[in-house]
Amino acid sequence: MAQQMTTDDGNEDHIQHPKIYAKDSMDRFGDDMYGLILSYLSLEDRFRLECVSKQFQRTVFGSVVFIDINNQFNNKSETCFKAMIEMLAKKCPNIQTIDFREMFIECEEHIPEVLRLLRDNCLNLREVYCSSWEYTTQLYQQFGPLVTRIDCDALSDTVVDTTSGQLLANNLKTFEFYCYYIEDRQLFTAFVAHNQCLKSLGIKYIYDDLNDTLPELAVQLSRLTQLRRLSLGFRIKGSQHSFNDYLRTIGVNCKQLKRLSFSLHSKKSEYNLKTLDSLAYFRRLKRLDLTLYVTVDEISLDVLRECRRLTHLDIYLTKMNANVFKIIRENCPQLQYLCIQNMNSIIDTEYLDQISRLPALQMFVIHCKRSGSLRDNDFWDLLSRSPKLKTIEIHVKNVKKFYSK
Amino acid sequence: MADNADHIDGDDNEDVRAQQNLIKIKLKSSEGGIYECGLTAAKMSDLVKNMVESLGTDAVVTTEPIILGNEAVTDAALKKIIEWVEFHWDDPPVDHDFEDEKDRRNEELSHWDKQFIDVDDQALLFDVIAAANYMDIKGLVEVGAKHICSKIRGKSCQEVREMLKITNDFTAEEEDAIHKENAWIYAKD
Numbered sequence: 001m002a003q004q005m006t007t008d009d010g011n012e013d014h015i016q017h018p019k020i021y022a023k024d025s026m027d028r029f030g031d032d033m034y035g036l037i038l039s040y041l042s043l044e045d046r047f048r049l050e051c052v053s054k055q056f057q058r059t060v061f062g063s064v065v066f067i068d069i070n071n072q073f074n075n076k077s078e079t080c081f082k083a084m085i086e087m088l089a090k091k092c093p094n095i096q097t098i099d100f101r102e103m104f105i106e107c108e109e110h111i112p113e114v115l116r117l118l119r120d121n122c123l124n125l126r127e128v129y130c131s132s133w134e135y136t137t138q139l140y141q142q143f144g145p146l147v148t149r150i151d152c153d154a155l156s157d158t159v160v161d162t163t164s165g166q167l168l169a170n171n172l173k174t175f176e177f178y179c180y181y182i183e184d185r186q187l188f189t190a191f192v193a194h195n196q197c198l199k200s201l202g203i204k205y206i207y208d209d210l211n212d213t214l215p216e217l218a219v220q221l222s223r224l225t226q227l228r229r230l231s232l233g234f235r236i237k238g239s240q241h242s243f244n245d246y247l248r249t250i251g252v253n254c255k256q257l258k259r260l261s262f263s264l265h266s267k268k269s270e271y272n273l274k275t276l277d278s279l280a281y282f283r284r285l286k287r288l289d290l291t292l293y294v295t296v297d298e299i300s301l302d303v304l305r306e307c308r309r310l311t312h313l314d315i316y317l318t319k320m321n322a323n324v325f326k327i328i329r330e331n332c333p334q335l336q337y338l339c340i341q342n343m344n345s346i347i348d349t350e351y352l353d354q355i356s357r358l359p360a361l362q363m364f365v366i367h368c369k370r371s372g373s374l375r376d377n378d379f380w381d382l383l384s385r386s387p388k389l390k391t392i393e394i395h396v397k398n399v400k401k402f403y404s405k
Numbered sequence: 406m407a408d409n410a411d412h413i414d415g416d417d418n419e420d421v422r423a424q425q426n427l428i429k430i431k432l433k434s435s436e437g438g439i440y441e442c443g444l445t446a447a448k449m450s451d452l453v454k455n456m457v458e459s460l461g462t463d464a465v466v467t468t469e470p471i472i473l474g475n476e477a478v479t480d481a482a483l484k485k486i487i488e489w490v491e492f493h494w495d496d497p498p499v500d501h502d503f504e505d506e507k508d509r510r511n512e513e514l515s516h517w518d519k520q521f522i523d524v525d526d527q528a529l530l531f532d533v534i535a536a537a538n539y540m541d542i543k544g545l546v547e548v549g550a551k552h553i554c555s556k557i558r559g560k561s562c563q564e565v566r567e568m569l570k571i572t573n574d575f576t577a578e579e580e581d582a583i584h585k586e587n588a589w590i591y592a593k594d
Contacts, residue, residue, distance in 0.1 A: 023528035025570035033538055036546065040510070040554035047590050051583040052562045053571050083589040228502065258502045286502060311497065336497045360419070362497065388495060391516060404516040405492075 031059050039063035047087070064092040065124075068099045085114045089121035097127040101151050115143055129174075140169075149174035155184045155191065170194045176202040176231075182213050192220045202231035202261075218246035222253035230254065231261035231289075244278045251281030258284055263291035263316075280306035287312040291341075294318060305331045311360075316341040325354035332358070339365040347372055352379075356386040367395040379403045426494060430457070431470035432487070438480035439470050442487045446494035447471075450486075451541035477535035481526075485533050489521060489545050496544075514551055522552040527570075 021028040029037070038046070038060045046060045067088065088095065095118065100111060111130075119125055128143060132152035140147065150169060155177060169175070172195050180188070180203050201224065206213060221230070230250070234243075251257070260282055279285075286309055293316070301324050304310070310332045317324070320340070328335070335358055347368065355364060364382075379392050383403055392403040426443035432453070433439050448454040456471050473483065499505055514522070524530050534549035557565045562580075566573055575583075 022570060023531060024526075025572075026531070027570070027572055028531060029535070033535065036538075037534070037550040037553055040547075040551045042558070044590060045554075045558055047587045049557070049560075049562055049565055050587060051575055051580045052565050052573070054574050056571065057583070080589040087586070087589070286500065311500065360497075402516050 031055065035059035035062050061091045062094060065094055065096045067095055069103045082110065085117060089117045093122055094124055095122040096124045099129040101129050101131045112138055112142055144170060148172055151176040153178045155187045172198055174200040178204045180206045185216050188220050192223050197226050198224050199226060200229040201227060204233050206232065206234050214246045218249045221250045225254060226256060227254045228256055229259040230257055233263040236266040247278035248281045251278060255284065257282055259287040260285055261289035265293040276303040279303045286310060289314040291316040301327045304328060310335055312337040314339040322350050325351050329354040329357050334360050336360055337363045341367045347374060349378060352382045356382050359387055361386060362388050362390050364389060365393045369397065428467060430467055432483060433470040433472045434480045434483040435474055435476045435478045436480045440483055440487055443491060443494060446490040449490045449494055449542055453540060473540065475536065475539040477532045477539060479532050481529050482532035482536045486536060486545065492517065493544060514548060518548045522548050
């Protein structure tokens with residue numbers, strides 16, 4: 001049994017006589033290693049398992065740097081919420097980020113009090129994420145510099161204090177909002193002026209007559225030159241629009257953009273070709289999510305010829321054809337991740353053949369309604385033929401299947 | 406023009422990495438076993454990478470084995486580690502434009518990693534983790550740590566002690582006090 005024993009693996013030089021531990025016991029690890037292993041536990045597990053041993057207690061909280069209030073503590077009463085925050089502040093001194101965005105329990109009024117407690121105890125607290133609620137104004141006034149991310153429904157919820165008209169959101173890093181209307185024009189101008197260091201912006205739905213909204217929106221977006229990620233969703237009804245010039249303005253000015261999500265819902269067919277053309281101006285793009293919910297017979301993705309840096313591509317098309325795969329294969333040599341959603345058309349071996357010739361592809365995901373004639377063997381064959389592919393994931397009607405090297 | 410230059414560098418690096426992995430170096434466990442491993446794969450270990458780079462020429466590298474003296478690097482552990490780096494050496498490099506490392510923390514292990522790390526022999530599992538830590542292979546330490554955490558998720562303290570063979574050094578009173586302090590976790594109203 002001698003080889004089944006080991007000394008402490010931690011480099012704790014101060015221990016003069018290293019204890020002997022069984023090799024299959026966690027006790028063999030020093031505090032650093034022990035803490036590193038436990039750093040993947042959920043917050044609830046950390047508290048629940050605190051009394052496993054003294055070493056466990058000593059090491060289990062140090063790695064807590066991010067708290068998501070929603071995930072861990074839904075269904076808790078108000079008293080519980082406060083007790084929990086007091087415990088967090090006491091036991092987790094290294095918290096850097098707190099996410100209140102998805103908090104459903106009715107304790108919002110306590111957030112300022114709670115934040116004060118955490119700020120005083122957790123000296124590394126730098127970022128607070130929140131959504132818009134009644135107490136937002138109060139929160140801004142007291143903790144303005146800590147708030148780095150806001151998710152809200154409409155610009156008017158967050159950008160100004162409705163009673164004083166004072167501008168609230170300053171120096172955010174991330175901002176997500178649901179709807180943009182033409183009436184938001186002035187608010188958005190003010191927002192842009194005060195959030196010049198914004199790194200990530202998402203606007204879920206841009207409505208209205210885009211002939212009116214788009215020109216001004218594009219000008220404002222192009223002033224956010226630090227943007228790394230941009231996500232825009234368009235709902236188009238009615239008349240003819242030209243996206244091309246406006247998207248080009250954004251692409252030319254926001255030179256740091258690395259990730260773009262672009263979705264277009266329309267019943268007319270003539271938009272998509274022009275729209276896609278302007279993607280060529282987003283020169284540094286590495287990750288692209290493209291949703292084209294349009295009724296059109298043939299979608300041209302020729303523009304991908306200009307996006308040779310892409311490493312991740314996620315496409316949702318109403319119709320797909322072999323030509324799309326061919327364009328991807330010919331133009332995206334650095335693609336590591338490819339996800340194709342809503343494959344209405346039947347995939348066949350010809351499509352897979354194109355995929356197998358992507359030299360850097362590691363992960364291939366398809367969501368489709370019918371699996372068609374393809375069998376397990378076709379996917380195993382794809383896996384063995386393509387140079388770097390490691391995993392294929394197929395979702396057919398909520399059933400997930402894996403193929404892995 | 407700069408864009409194009411970046412491109413060519415990227416492709417070159419990939420080729421160089423693939424070429425270099427054809428060069429086999431020798432790694433020696435603390436038990437004396439000597440095992441071959443592709444150079445690029447072996448360099449996923451920062452420890453090996455630094456040793457290779459300080460040695461200089463490839464000729465030296467391929468003849469003399471690199472000695473991994475830590476006692477966690479048993480023959481069995483080293484074989485597992487080589488299997489892991491040989492699978493992962495061509496993973497895409499960390500892209501500093503994105504917070505991939507941060508995102509990866511929250512991701513489930515890949516199918517392959519799950520099967521790889523699910524070993525019945527707990528002494529070997531701990532050896533692999535300790536050896537990966539000594540060899541400074543962060544990705545593999547993460548795989549091991551996530552595996553252990555997923556095994557103890559939702560378990561009771563006693564179950565965790567039994568599973569991981571942890572000695573309880575709390576008195577009954579101390580344990581009670583901690584339980585009381587954390588009572589809010591169990592309250593559901």
